[in-house]
Amino acid sequence: MLNTLAGIIASSGGGVSTSYESIATVTVGAGGSSSVSFTSIPSTYTHLQLRVLAQYNDTGAGFGSMSLQFNSDTGNNYTRHDLIGDGSSASATGSGTASNTSANIGRFYFTPSSSIFGVAVVDILDYANTNKYKTVRALGGTDANGSGEVRLNSSVWVNTAAISTITIPASTYNLKQYSQIALYGLKG
Amino acid sequence: MASTYTPIATHTFNGSTSDIEFTSIPSTYTDIVAVLNGRGAYAAGTVLIQSYLNNDFTTVYSMTTLRGNGSSASSARSTGFSGLPLGYIPGANATSGMFGTIIAHFQNYSNSTTFKTALSRGNNTDGQTAAVDATVGLYRSTSAITRIGFATYGVGNLVSGSTVTIYGVKSA
Numbered sequence A: 001m002l003n004t005l006a007g008i009i010a011s012s013g014g015g016v017s018t019s020y021e022s023i024a025t026v027t028v029g030a031g032g033s034s035s036v037s038f039t040s041i042p043s044t045y046t047h048l049q050l051r052v053l054a055q056y057n058d059t060g061a062g063f064g065s066m067s068l069q070f071n072s073d074t075g076n077n078y079t080r081h082d083l084i085g086d087g088s089s090a091s092a093t094g095s096g097t098a099s100n101t102s103a104n105i106g107r108f109y110f111t112p113s114s115s116i117f118g119v120a121v122v123d124i125l126d127y128a129n130t131n132k133y134k135t136v137r138a139l140g141g142t143d144a145n146g147s148g149e150v151r152l153n154s155s156v157w158v159n160t161a162a163i164s165t166i167t168i169p170a171s172t173y174n175l176k177q178y179s180q181i182a183l184y185g186l187k188g
Numbered sequence B: 001m002a003s004t005y006t007p008i009a010t011h012t013f014n015g016s017t018s019d020i021e022f023t024s025i026p027s028t029y030t031d032i033v034a035v036l037n038g039r040g041a042y043a044a045g046t047v048l049i050q051s052y053l054n055n056d057f058t059t060v061y062s063m064t065t066l067r068g069n070g071s072s073a074s075s076a077r078s079t080g081f082s083g084l085p086l087g088y089i090p091g092a093n094a095t096s097g098m099f100g101t102i103i104a105h106f107q108n109y110s111n112s113t114t115f116k117t118a119l120s121r122g123n124n125t126d127g128q129t130a131a132v133d134a135t136v137g138l139y140r141s142t143s144a145i146t147r148i149g150f151a152t153y154g155v156g157n158l159v160s161g162s163t164v165t166i167y168g169v170k171s172a
Helices: none
Strands: A020-027 A036-038 A047-054 A062-070 A078-085 A090-100 A103-110 A118-125 A134-143 A148-157 A166-168 A180-186 B005-012 B019-022 B031-038 B046-053 B061-068 B073-081 B084-090 B100-106 B116-124 B131-139 B148-152 B163-169
Touching: A020 A036, A047 A062, A047 A103, A062 A118, A062 A134, A062 A148, A078 A103, A078 B061, A078 B073, A090 A148, A090 B061, A090 B073, A103 A118, A103 A134, A103 A148, A118 B116, A134 B061, A134 B116, A148 B061, A148 B131, B005 B019, B031 B046, B031 B084, B031 B148, B046 B100, B046 B116, B046 B131, B061 B084, B073 B084, B084 B100, B084 B131
Parallel strands: A134 B131, B084 B116
Antiparallel strands: A020 A180, A036 A166, A047 A118, A047 A180, A062 A103, A062 A166, A078 A090, A078 A148, A118 A134, A134 A148, B005 B163, B019 B148, B031 B100, B031 B163, B046 B084, B046 B148, B061 B073, B061 B131, B100 B116, B116 B131
C-alpha cells in the first residue's frame, strides 16, 4: 500500500501560463490514416513539440518507422542519428550528411489486434529562426511485453527557412485508429 | 488562453517514507508529466524508482530500457513486473548532496481504449555510479489512469527534500 496524497493539492485549473500552448491535434479515425500534416503553423513561438501516441496497421507484427518532413521538402536534406535500445543491446545508426528525405522520430508497433501503442516526445527547436538549420530531437519507443525498443533520435533539416508545415509522410503502413499526434508551441 | 501545461500536485518527502501516490487525477488532460528529483536513503550507489498505476501491484508491467554509464551503452528488458521502472536516482553511497532527476511522460493516460505506455528519462550523475537512461514502459490495462504512485524499488526511503510533481498537458 502506498502513502496516499488524496485529491489535488495545487489548483488544476487556475494556472494561466500561456508559454506552452496547444496548436493542433490529429486523432486518427476508424479508417486509419496514411499521413498527417500540420499546416499554417504560426511563427510566434520559439520551439515546437509533438507528442505522439501511435500504432501502425498491418497484418503481421513488428515495428514501422515514423518520420517528419518540413515545408513539403522531400529532398535529401535531412541528417539522422539514432541511439537504440532493443532490450538486449544498444546500437547507433545515422549519418552526419544530409542524405535522408526525412527526420526520423522513432518506430511504432503494429499488429492486427493490439492495445499496444508506442509514444514519442519530439522537440523542434528554434523552428521559426531563419538564421539556423532546424534541429529535431525525439525520445520514443514501444514496449510490447517481451519485445520493443526505446530510441533517442536527433535530426537536422538543412534549411534555414521557418517551418510552417510539418508532415508525417505515408509509410509502408497506415496509422491505426486512436493514434494521436498533438502539436504544441513553446514561447521563449 | 486556457492553460495547457498545468501543475496538478506536488509532494516533498521528509525522509520518513519510500513512496507517494497521487489520487483523484482528473481525466481532463491528454498527458501526465511527472518530474521527480530525489535521492534514496538505501546504502547503494543508485536506487530504482518505480511507478504504480491505479494502485495495481499485479504483474502487468513491462519495460525496455537504454542506458549509458560513461564507458558503455546497454539495453535491457523486463516483463512480468509488479511496477513500472522509471529510472535510477543516487543512493546513500553516492556523493553527498547529489540528487537525480527522472522525467516521465504518461501519454494519453485517460483513454479507456489502449494500454498505457510511459516514457521516462533518468539522469544520475554522481561521479561514482553515474548513468543516463531512457525507458519505455507498458501497463497492460485499458483503464483510465486515476492514480499514480512513485516508490523506491523494494528498499529505503527517499531522503528529505526529494520532490515529485505531476503536470497535466492538454491538447487542443
